[in-house]
Amino acid sequence: MLLTVALSGCAAGAQTAATGSRTSVAAGAETTERTTSGSAGPESTAHDAARTSEVFNGTVVEVTIAGSQVQTADRRIIVTLNSRVRLIVASDISDEVHIHGVDEYVDLRAGETATYDFVANIPGTFEVELHEAGDLLFSLQVQP
Amino acid sequence: MTVAVLAHGVGGRTDLPLTASVAVAGAVWAVIASFLILSVLWPRPRTGRDNAGVPLPATLQRIVSSRPLWDVVRLLILLAAVLVTVAAFAGPTAPTDNLAPFALYITFWVGLALVSLLFGPVWRVLNPLRFLHRGLAALQGRSPDSGRRELPAALGWWPAAAWLAVFVWLELVPPFRSEPAVVGGFLLVYAAVNLLAAHTYGATWFDRGDGFEAYSTLIGALSPVGHRADGRLVLRNPLDGATAVRHEPGLTALVVVLIGSTAFDGLTRSRFWVEQIPADSIPAGTLGLLGMTLAVAALYFLATAVADRRTSAAPVTTAEPAQEAASARRPVAAVAATGLSAGQGGSVPATARVPLRASFATSLVPIAAGYVIAHYFSLFLFEGQTTWILVSDPFGTGADYLGSRDRQVDYTFVSTTAIGYVQIGAIVAGHIVAALIAHDRAVTIFGERDARQSQYPLMAAMLLFTGTAVALLVST
Numbered sequence: 234m235l236l237t238v239a240l241s242g243c244a245a246g247a248q249t250a251a252t253g254s255r256t257s258v259a260a261g262a263e264t265t266e267r268t269t270s271g272s273a274g275p276e277s278t279a280h281d282a283a284r285t286s287e288v289f290n291g292t293v294v295e296v297t298i299a300g301s302q303v304q305t306a307d308r309r310i311i312v313t314l315n316s317r318v319r320l321i322v323a324s325d326i327s328d329e330v331h332i333h334g335v336d337e338y339v340d341l342r343a344g345e346t347a348t349y350d351f352v353a354n355i356p357g358t359f360e361v362e363l364h365e366a367g368d369l370l371f372s373l374q375v376q377p
Numbered sequence: 378m379t380v381a382v383l384a385h386g387v388g389g390r391t392d393l394p395l396t397a398s399v400a401v402a403g404a405v406w407a408v409i410a411s412f413l414i415l416s417v418l419w420p421r422p423r424t425g426r427d428n429a430g431v432p433l434p435a436t437l438q439r440i441v442s443s444r445p446l447w448d449v450v451r452l453l454i455l456l457a458a459v460l461v462t463v464a465a466f467a468g469p470t471a472p473t474d475n476l477a478p479f480a481l482y483i484t485f486w487v488g489l490a491l492v493s494l495l496f497g498p499v500w501r502v503l504n505p506l507r508f509l510h511r512g513l514a515a516l517q518g519r520s521p522d523s524g525r526r527e528l529p530a531a532l533g534w535w536p537a538a539a540w541l542a543v544f545v546w547l548e549l550v551p552p553f554r555s556e557p558a559v560v561g562g563f564l565l566v567y568a569a570v571n572l573l574a575a576h577t578y579g580a581t582w583f584d585r586g587d588g589f590e591a592y593s594t595l596i597g598a599l600s601p602v603g604h605r606a607d608g609r610l611v612l613r614n615p616l617d618g619a620t621a622v623r624h625e626p627g628l629t630a631l632v633v634v635l636i637g638s639t640a641f642d643g644l645t646r647s648r649f650w651v652e653q654i655p656a657d658s659i660p661a662g663t664l665g666l667l668g669m670t671l672a673v674a675a676l677y678f679l680a681t682a683v684a685d686r687r688t689s690a691a692p693v694t695t696a697e698p699a700q701e702a703a704s705a706r707r708p709v710a711a712v713a714a715t716g717l718s719a720g721q722g723g724s725v726p727a728t729a730r731v732p733l734r735a736s737f738a739t740s741l742v743p744i745a746a747g748y749v750i751a752h753y754f755s756l757f758l759f760e761g762q763t764t765w766i767l768v769s770d771p772f773g774t775g776a777d778y779l780g781s782r783d784r785q786v787d788y789t790f791v792s793t794t795a796i797g798y799v800q801i802g803a804i805v806a807g808h809i810v811a812a813l814i815a816h817d818r819a820v821t822i823f824g825e826r827d828a829r830q831s832q833y834p835l836m837a838a839m840l841l842f843t844g845t846a847v848a849l850l851v852s853t
Contacts, residue, residue, distance in 0.1 A: 331473075334389070355789060356788075356793040357393060357793060358393055358853070359389055359391075375393075376393065377393075377793055
């Protein structure tokens, strides 16, 4: 019941990613490293979302899965091609998030919050869904 | 237990919304073309000539009519169908890992439309059930064409329309659509029903009764290659093929199901649907599909009823092809009410006229084909690759028969811009061909002046279909 899709970067309240802001080189480098490290579990770690989103240069999407209900503020997230996306999923069940297109998987452990960064580098509209339960978290619309 | 639900049959990708400028350009072209067709095009029928088309070289003709060659292809397709069905039950249980849903919903269903559009009614030749039926009949020592009963002519395209209604519902509505066991069960039921019907009615059952074959036949009528009346393989104007489709009962229903289901697919991709309607709700999906189909039917029936009324006082100058007149089961009420007699100038008694909704049904086929391309072209290009990846290890045993097991779907080899152009191009081209066919039908049935009278309402309906299709592409 407690969920928001928070957006950071410059576009608070809109669904569009922060465009062209290159304010934090350090944050960018960190993100790139995490993103290119592949789709295996290790980079899905618990995070303090509020703290990290301050330095994250991209779109932050928060999702809560509680009582097998998916809660997001918006079921369509629009980002620009090659922008960064940070997915923060608080879940009370263990499952796996499948991000179609970039074909990334994020491990979810019951009672934990997983954070996962990736670059939306394929244009199109892609489903982000729970791999086991099958629920749609949201559609990610990547605009060239 | 694991129910990974995937949208639109299978696949986790959908197209981007069409950009406004492309959509507006497409819509403007459709409107301009419509007015040109109404005002300046041919006043006499141009299609329906028996000798239409340019004959293709005799060598090609021989290859195409080679029975041993096709028997080998048919055998291969039968084996592929068996492989897919076995993989559905014996392969991985997760829909995204199983060959069957991708093979059925994308490679077969979308591929069938594309191949038929290019090469004609191919499934008639390739249908593995026809092949199986022939084998079973041979084992029993009887001709595949002889059944136990005569296929009632009144059935027409109705069995195909009913079957396709079930199929598009399965493809688009229930969350279990891509469960491998569901796909496998569907294929088995499909095979059993059609083999049994063919056993009862003979191989002619497949012509109009087998939903997939009827679909291929109908879309294939628009192909630039075809067999003309004398059996020669010709390169021809798609309009000639489309007007050669005889009207039989259920044709309108079949086309309406195709347009309605594709429009519904567009609706489910719209922001409105995604945001307002609970995902994978069977009642909401069923109502949506039914609603879209009924809306398409209502619009078409209304348009043709208005056209009937507007032309009811007009003398019919040219006879409909005999078989069509014969298929008319009752005269139009409006025509009967005016008590029009043949003596008023018509060469055919007005009471013998087929309702216009029957005469114009073939003109909806290109609209359906345009919708199908606009909606499923990218699915075929992208998610269709999954079939070839999964077939390398159909049973999840770790095999890699084709060496493609570890490949990823390449989503970038065709740009989203190109896909957008194909989408709008297909919709507009479908609209224009539809309007041309309707025009030719109209001048066949009426003289030039009355043809126009009959066309206004139909053109309005077509513009509405096209406008809706474009709007749905923009609102995804």
